[in-house]
Amino acid sequence: EGQRPPRGGRRPPLEGPSIEARSPRGTKLLLFIFTLDQAGTGRNIKGELYKIDEQKLAHLDILEAYPSLYTRKIIQISVNREIIESWIYLMNDFREELLKNNYLNEYSYKLLPWDPAYLE
Numbered sequence: 433e434g435q436r437p438p439r440g441g442r443r444p445p446l447e448g449p450s451i452e453a454r455s456p457r458g459t460k461l462l463l464f465i466f467t468l469d470q471a472g473t474g475r476n477i478k479g480e481l482y483k484i485d486e487q488k489l490a491h492l493d494i495l496e497a498y499p500s501l502y503t504r505k506i507i508q509i510s511v512n513r514e515i516i517e518s519w520i521y522l523m524n525d526f527r528e529e530l531l532k533n534n535y536l537n538e539y540s541y542k543l544l545p546w547d548p549a550y551l552e
Contacts, residue, residue: 466530469503469522473531478538481511481518489519496521 468474484492496502502521509518 466526467502467520467522468526468530469524470531474535475537477536478540480540481509492521 492498493504496504498504498521501523503524504519504521506517507520508515
């Protein structure tokens with residue numbers, strides 16, 4: 433059963449990685465970041481790669497709501513002109529309108545700081 437909005441019709445705030453922006457009218461916006469699994473759409477992005485053990489991977493699975501929200505699969509990525517395989521979390525069950533959003537060129541700690549406790 434889906435989560436019901438509280439009285440007054442307002443939904444609880446979204447949580448997760450976000451970027452603060454402004455609308456054309458100057459309204460403050462909070463943009464949430466998702467990796468959508470849609471072949472042939474989007475772009476390659478610059479990001480961060482972490483070497484983790486199975487215990488940390490299991491912890492990240494919980495934080496990323498795997499497998500209920502995100503799936504996880506191995507992809508090939510380029511690191512300093514070397515191709516390696518790495519896990520990535522992807523959302524494959526999403527509203528098609530999300531594909532109309534702007535795409536990021538980079539997703540990293542320096543652009544969007546996160547709490548280091550995330551990996552503890």
